Amino acid sequence: MEALNVKDLQVAYDRKAVLDQVELSIPQGSLTAIVGPNGAGKSTLIKAILGMLKRSSGHISILGKPYNPKNRNVGYVPQRGSVDWDFPTNALDVILMGRYGHIGWFKRPSKGDIALAKEALHKLGMADYADRQIRQLSGGQQQRIFLARALVQDAEVYFMDEPFVGVDAKTEKAIIDLLRELKHKGKTVIVVHHDLQTVLEYFDHTLLLNRTVIANGPTEQVFTKDLLQKTYGGTLAFFSPTGDKRVMS
Amino acid sequence: MIQDMWNALLHQPNTQWVVLSTMLLGIASGVLGSFALLKKQSLIGDAVAHAALPGICIAYLLIGEKQLLVLLLGATATGLLATYLIQLITTTTRIKKDAAICLILSVFFGSGIVLLSRITQQAGGNKSGLDHFIFGQAAAMTREDVYTMAGAAGGLILIAFLLFKEWKLLIFDPDFAKNSGLPVGLLETLFSTLLVITVVIGIQAVGVILMAALLIIPAISARYWTDRLGWMVVIAGAIGACSGIVGALISTISTGLATGPLIVVTAAGCFIVSFIVGPKRGLIQKLMAHRVSAERLKEESL
Numbered sequence: 001m002e003a004l005n006v007k008d009l010q011v012a013y014d015r016k017a018v019l020d021q022v023e024l025s026i027p028q029g030s031l032t033a034i035v036g037p038n039g040a041g042k043s044t045l046i047k048a049i050l051g052m053l054k055r056s057s058g059h060i061s062i063l064g065k066p067y068n069p070k071n072r073n074v075g076y077v078p079q080r081g082s083v084d085w086d087f088p089t090n091a092l093d094v095i096l097m098g099r100y101g102h103i104g105w106f107k108r109p110s111k112g113d114i115a116l117a118k119e120a121l122h123k124l125g126m127a128d129y130a131d132r133q134i135r136q137l138s139g140g141q142q143q144r145i146f147l148a149r150a151l152v153q154d155a156e157v158y159f160m161d162e163p164f165v166g167v168d169a170k171t172e173k174a175i176i177d178l179l180r181e182l183k184h185k186g187k188t189v190i191v192v193h194h195d196l197q198t199v200l201e202y203f204d205h206t207l208l209l210n211r212t213v214i215a216n217g218p219t220e221q222v223f224t225k226d227l228l229q230k231t232y233g234g235t236l237a238f239f240s241p242t243g244d245k246r247v248m249s
Numbered sequence: 250m251i252q253d254m255w256n257a258l259l260h261q262p263n264t265q266w267v268v269l270s271t272m273l274l275g276i277a278s279g280v281l282g283s284f285a286l287l288k289k290q291s292l293i294g295d296a297v298a299h300a301a302l303p304g305i306c307i308a309y310l311l312i313g314e315k316q317l318l319v320l321l322l323g324a325t326a327t328g329l330l331a332t333y334l335i336q337l338i339t340t341t342t343r344i345k346k347d348a349a350i351c352l353i354l355s356v357f358f359g360s361g362i363v364l365l366s367r368i369t370q371q372a373g374g375n376k377s378g379l380d381h382f383i384f385g386q387a388a389a390m391t392r393e394d395v396y397t398m399a400g401a402a403g404g405l406i407l408i409a410f411l412l413f414k415e416w417k418l419l420i421f422d423p424d425f426a427k428n429s430g431l432p433v434g435l436l437e438t439l440f441s442t443l444l445v446i447t448v449v450i451g452i453q454a455v456g457v458i459l460m461a462a463l464l465i466i467p468a469i470s471a472r473y474w475t476d477r478l479g480w481m482v483v484i485a486g487a488i489g490a491c492s493g494i495v496g497a498l499i500s501t502i503s504t505g506l507a508t509g510p511l512i513v514v515t516a517a518g519c520f521i522v523s524f525i526v527g528p529k530r531g532l533i534q535k536l537m538a539h540r541v542s543a544e545r546l547k548e549e550s551l
Contacts, residue, residue, distance in 0.1 A: 047424070050424075051427065052424045069429065071430075074428065076425060078425060083421060084287075087478070088472065088475065088477055088481050089476075089478055090476065097418050097425065100426075100429050100431070106412075107414075
């Protein structure tokens, strides 16, 4: 079964196409990396799929059905820089926001919701920070809060926008452990990823993107010198997972 | 003077009503203002308040007498039109939001003043009392005016209470709100409309020029006391209420002092106190934190 299927997706800003003729499908239960150069439209792709940006055309289905946020089967981790961290709230409260879709109108979070949020905090090694104002958290901790918030959404397919950017080693480990646990439970995780060094190690499925899909398939088939060069164009410094540095031009 | 204020509050039913309604108005603007501040829409509130003036004048010219509900409908119409135009200008042209707000605010207010001068020049026009809408005159409010304002303010407070959770998520992270299945567009429109209503019901007591201050000053003051949105809203409501009560009282017992400036001056007093002694990044707290870290640094370097 496909976790995600995208047909004929086009997104345009000021009449210029940012994404064009995007066709792709992502298998259920995969850990998928979306890889491509700056400006390739990686975040745009996620936002267009989730309806946060207007699509000029395109049909999106999640687990075989047209995407509808009300189905609550899609979890989302936005880029850390997309919110105002000075907002008057604490870590636990942000995680509880992941339950709002489930709670329903006018109601306050229940004891069960709070227990779920605390469990997620604990899982990401943040149990001591529940009452902390979010501005006082480090970048890595803020990222972990966002992961925990997505976790309590209890979704089937997760979209994450650059969760590894600017985080410390401890956070990177916490995130990758969580991704593997989600995969183990049969969930699908689709991640916009920047660090080419870790693609082979972390992800079993890879989508190479530059304005359109360059390649999409199992990581070992897609993450090749030729296809990467086609994606990035020009010169690309590529670090193999074994550590020897090759420069392709 | 305090004695006079007590006497007025205890023995004059008219004063009691005016004070009650400005108190409710203060709470509503503190609450809605907190959301507007965090949504970075403080200036929109100011534009709406100024844009209400032509609406009031047009409504008066159309019906030929001062009926508050009709005037407020006119104010709501031009207020909403102003928000819509600001939105339209920022999305379809290269003009930035601050410039668009400035443009709309001054053009609408200017037209309002032109219409107002015409009205006051007409026979009997200077008795219309419309000039009270510029700086606010709570004492000039009739019993029906007071009921209208108190009812609307109560409704606004109730809606904000019911939608607290949804608005919090909408303001903090609109994309995530959308992903959670919340009707983001509807909630946005509802918030803008309620913000316009808050401003509009306040202009008779506070005036179009200063109404935005009653939205924003309680909210920024409250931020110095807490790091939780729930408390911020409550504290901003309380500061708004105090400002409303004190401003209305002083203006009723004195003759000729406009209510709006008195309310805003009171709110500004609350802001200065909050700015200095507020436990969250207030001046004293900041100085102490600075001293503690300086001493720690000294100890470590020894």
